[in-house]
Amino acid sequence: MQSAFAHAIELIVTGDREVIAIALTSLRFALSSVGIAALISIPLGVLLHFNRFRMKRAVVAVLNALMALPTVVVGLLVFSLISRSGPLGQLNMLFSPAGVILGQVILASPILISLVFSGLSRMDSRFHETLITLGAKQRDVLIASLVEGRFVIISAILAGFGRVIGEVGVSMMLGGNIRWYTRTMTTSIALETSKGEFELGLALGMILMIIALAVNGIIHSLVKSDA
Amino acid sequence: MKKIILVLGILLLAGGMVFAGGAQEAVEVEQSAGEEAVEAPENPRVKLATTTSTDNSGLLAYLLPKFTEATGYKVDVIAVGTGAALELGEKGDVDVVLVHARAKEDAFVSDGYGVNRKDVMHNDFVLLGPPSDPAGIADAESAAEALTIISENQSDFVSRGDNSGTHFKEQNLWKEAGTTPSGNWYKEAGQGMGAVITMTNNMQGYTLADRGTFIAMRNKIDLEVLFEGDPVLFNPYGIIAVDPDRHPHVNYDGAMALVNWITGKEGQQLIADFRMDGDQLFHPDAM
Numbered sequence: 001m002q003s004a005f006a007h008a009i010e011l012i013v014t015g016d017r018e019v020i021a022i023a024l025t026s027l028r029f030a031l032s033s034v035g036i037a038a039l040i041s042i043p044l045g046v047l048l049h050f051n052r053f054r055m056k057r058a059v060v061a062v063l064n065a066l067m068a069l070p071t072v073v074v075g076l077l078v079f080s081l082i083s084r085s086g087p088l089g090q091l092n093m094l095f096s097p098a099g100v101i102l103g104q105v106i107l108a109s110p111i112l113i114s115l116v117f118s119g120l121s122r123m124d125s126r127f128h129e130t131l132i133t134l135g136a137k138q139r140d141v142l143i144a145s146l147v148e149g150r151f152v153i154i155s156a157i158l159a160g161f162g163r164v165i166g167e168v169g170v171s172m173m174l175g176g177n178i179r180w181y182t183r184t185m186t187t188s189i190a191l192e193t194s195k196g197e198f199e200l201g202l203a204l205g206m207i208l209m210i211i212a213l214a215v216n217g218i219i220h221s222l223v224k225s226d227a
Numbered sequence: 228m229k230k231i232i233l234v235l236g237i238l239l240l241a242g243g244m245v246f247a248g249g250a251q252e253a254v255e256v257e258q259s260a261g262e263e264a265v266e267a268p269e270n271p272r273v274k275l276a277t278t279t280s281t282d283n284s285g286l287l288a289y290l291l292p293k294f295t296e297a298t299g300y301k302v303d304v305i306a307v308g309t310g311a312a313l314e315l316g317e318k319g320d321v322d323v324v325l326v327h328a329r330a331k332e333d334a335f336v337s338d339g340y341g342v343n344r345k346d347v348m349h350n351d352f353v354l355l356g357p358p359s360d361p362a363g364i365a366d367a368e369s370a371a372e373a374l375t376i377i378s379e380n381q382s383d384f385v386s387r388g389d390n391s392g393t394h395f396k397e398q399n400l401w402k403e404a405g406t407t408p409s410g411n412w413y414k415e416a417g418q419g420m421g422a423v424i425t426m427t428n429n430m431q432g433y434t435l436a437d438r439g440t441f442i443a444m445r446n447k448i449d450l451e452v453l454f455e456g457d458p459v460l461f462n463p464y465g466i467i468a469v470d471p472d473r474h475p476h477v478n479y480d481g482a483m484a485l486v487n488w489i490t491g492k493e494g495q496q497l498i499a500d501f502r503m504d505g506d507q508l509f510h511p512d513a514m
Contacts, residue, residue, distance in 0.1 A: 084319035084474065092476070094320050095274060095305055176305040179288070194422035195283050196447045 008202035019200065023207050026184040029097065029175075030165040033104030038157055041109045045116025045156070046142065060117065066110035071103075071169030078103045079173050095176040100184075103170035108160035115159055119152025120145060154219055161215060166208065267299045273481035274303045276313075276321040278392055279419030281464070282306035284439040284508055289501055294488050300481045306419065308391025316340055316467070319474030323482035325489075327392035327437075327464045341467035343483065345490045346512040348498050349463040352396055353441060354454035355424065356382075356433040364433070370457040371404035378404075381412040383432030385423050388415030392462075397435045400459070424448060437462055439508035446504075463512065466490065489513075 011019050048059070080086050082093040082102070093099040127148065131141050146153070164170075168186040175182030177191055185204040192201035281287050282304060291302045305315065309326040316324045317340045325347065326332060335341045354364060354373055362380040367373035377384050386408070387394040401408055414432075416423050420440045427434040428448040441452065466486050471479035488494045490513035498511045 084476070089319075090476075095303060176303070178303040178305065181303055194419055194425060196421065196425045196428075196444055 004198040004202055007199040008206060011199065011203040012207060016203070019203055019207070021180060022183055022185055022188050022204060023211070025097075025182070026165060026186070026208075027211065029100050029104060029171070029184060030161055033101045033164050034108055034157060034161045036101070037105045037108035037112050037160055040105070041112035041160075042116055042153055042156075045113045046120065046146065048113065048117045049120040049145075050142070060114070063110050063114045063117075067114055069107070069110070071107060071167040072173065073169075074103050074106050075170045075173030078106065078170070082174070094174065095178060095182065097175070097182060099174035100171050100182060103174045104164040104167070107167060107170060108164050111163055112156045112160045115156035116149075116153055119156065120149050123149060123152075151223060154223065158216065158219060162212065165212065268481065268484075270478050270481060271299060271301050272303055273300050273323060273478050273485055274305065274321040275323050275325060275485065276305045276307060276311070276315040277325040278309050278312065278327060278464075279306050279421065280327070280393065280437045280440045281325060283419060283421035284437075284443040285503075286439065286498070286501055286509060290489070290494065290497055293497060294485060294494070297493065298484050298488060300484050302485065308387070308389045308394065308419070310390030310395070313340075316469045319469060319477060321469065322478040323466065323468050323485055325464060325466045327462055328395045329463060329465065331392075331395070332465045332467060335467060339473055340470055342470045343486055344465050344467040345486055347464045347466050347489055348495075348509040348511050348513075349461060350438045350509050351455065352393065352435055352460040352462050353438050353452040354433060355427060355436050355441060355450045356453040357431040358449065358451045360451075360453050362433065365453045367454055370400050370454060370460055373454045374400055374408075375404045375406060377433050378406050378408055378413075381410060383412050383414065383427075383430045384408065385427045385430065385432055385434045386413065386415045387420070387423055387435075388417045389419070391420075393420060393435060393437060396460075396462070400435070403459070424450070442503050442506050442508050464509070 048056070078099065079094065082088045082091065082099055084094070091098075093102060123145070128141060128145070131144055136144065166186065168190055171177075171182070171184045172187045172190065175184065175187065177183050177187040183191075185208050189201040189204050189208075192198070192204075277287065283306070287302075287304055287306075291304070295301055305312075305321060307315070309328045309331065312321075312324045312326050313328075313331055313335050315321045316335065317338075324335075324341070332341075332344055336344050352370075354370065356362070356364065362377050362382040364373040364376050367376060374384075386397055412432075414426075414430075416426055418426070420436060421444065423434055424436055424440065424444055425448070428450050431449070433453075438452075438455075441450075466489060468479060468482035468486055469477045471477055489498075492514075495511035495514045498509050499507065499514075501508055
């Protein structure tokens with residue numbers, strides 16, 4: 001096991017081509033899906049916060065429940081959707097990056113919507129009232145809330161990123177773990193461990209943690225310099 | 228204040244594209260090595276559903292780059308069990324299947340899902356167990372008898388349990404032995420060949436494996452071939468293109484390029500040359 005560890009570090013330090021390609025594939029999937037999820041979810045979270053409607057509590061409850069949706073369930077649902085025999089079969093998305101990204105968008109969106117919504121709800125309600133008494137229009141209130149709530153939005157995006165970069169169910173079922181194409185860090189770790197090859201798995205595990213740390217570090221330093 | 232949102236936007240969107248480009252580039256560089264001679268076909272991606280044994284043994288990683296070099300097609304390998312691979316073929320989610328369960332393969336063709344089935348290669352199944360062979364299967368007369376001994380001793384036995392070709396073979400052997408395995412000693416893993424060998428090694432139990440994957444993994448495990456040689460353990464692999472009449476969208480040209488190459492002179496010779504520590508893992512059948 002110790003030599004596996006040493007070999008893993010060697011793979012990272014020497015920049016093994018396959019390790020790098022796999023890490024980049026993971027990042028590409030996670031960044032694309034979180035980016036798309038953010039475009040959909042942030043407006044929805046804001047809308048949810050600013051609108052009153054019947055069943056709002058139910059919607060929030062469902063969103064909270066969806067945050068815990070098992071990745072394999074999402075994988076299965078999307079699989080049956082994009083398989084050739086499914087309704088979206090024509091698009092040829094199964095076992096391709098598009099399939100994985102679609103699954104990951106579905107995984108990340110409930111988290112983003114929920115966290116944006118609950119974060120905005122926790123903001124001081126006097127903030128809005130003050131804005132309105134100062135003569136702010138609806139649009140100004142919206143923009144001001146987004147600016148004021150930027151930390152909430154950032155941490156929601158981070159949580160979404162954490163959910164998708166570390167998941168294996170969707171990537172495995174929808175991507176098929178195809179070498180040089182849809183093999184991500186997590187599916188690769190699962191494969192290598194099953195083959196008894198711990199070195200590559202360990203190396204990728206370490207990179208996964210380094211990326212998670214780096215992304216959090218970058219965002220935190222941005223937040224700090226901004227405040 | 229807007230700076231941070233701007234930076235975030237760049238991070239997420241533009242960053243995503245840069246990574247997309249970067250990863251794609253790395254992949255292209257990797258795959259285009261030595262490919263210049265052949266013009267890329269119109270539809271260069273071929274999806275192959277296959278068994279975990281061909282993938283876990285390292286055979287495909289060794290063969291497919293040479294196929295790409297010869298024809299320009301890139302093969303996307305989806306390694307699952309034989310049952311799942313045939314299912315993907317039936318639904319039209321892949322273009323070609325490489326599997327090992329003859330009865331199921333024939334049904335796949337006769338039911339109109341596949342065309343041009345060809346024999347590719349064979350090896351054999353072996354019963355693996357701890358070197359001390361606590362149940363004592365080494366002297367069994369047949370594979371069925373060996374399984375009977377394991378069940379009578381209630382020694383740990385790890386079953387693939389995943390409708391793979393190896394699992395089908397194991398079920399037939401139990402049938403032959405006249406035993407329905409059940410109990411704590413019988414563990415249905417539901418995983419691929421490599422994972423099941425790793426599990427068996429950790430439990431120091433018994434399992435049925437194909438010889439190719441065993442040879443590929445034997446340096447990392449403390450298991451031995453305890454029973455082999457029964458003709459019933461013959462393990463032939465066949466390749467089948469998905470019927471383009473049923474699924475017009477499949478890459479039939481790519482599928483047939485792979486079928487013809489792997490059963491052709493170059494593919495067969497490469498299979499015969501695929502060795503690990505001097506041992507041949509698969510024996511070509513189409514020469």
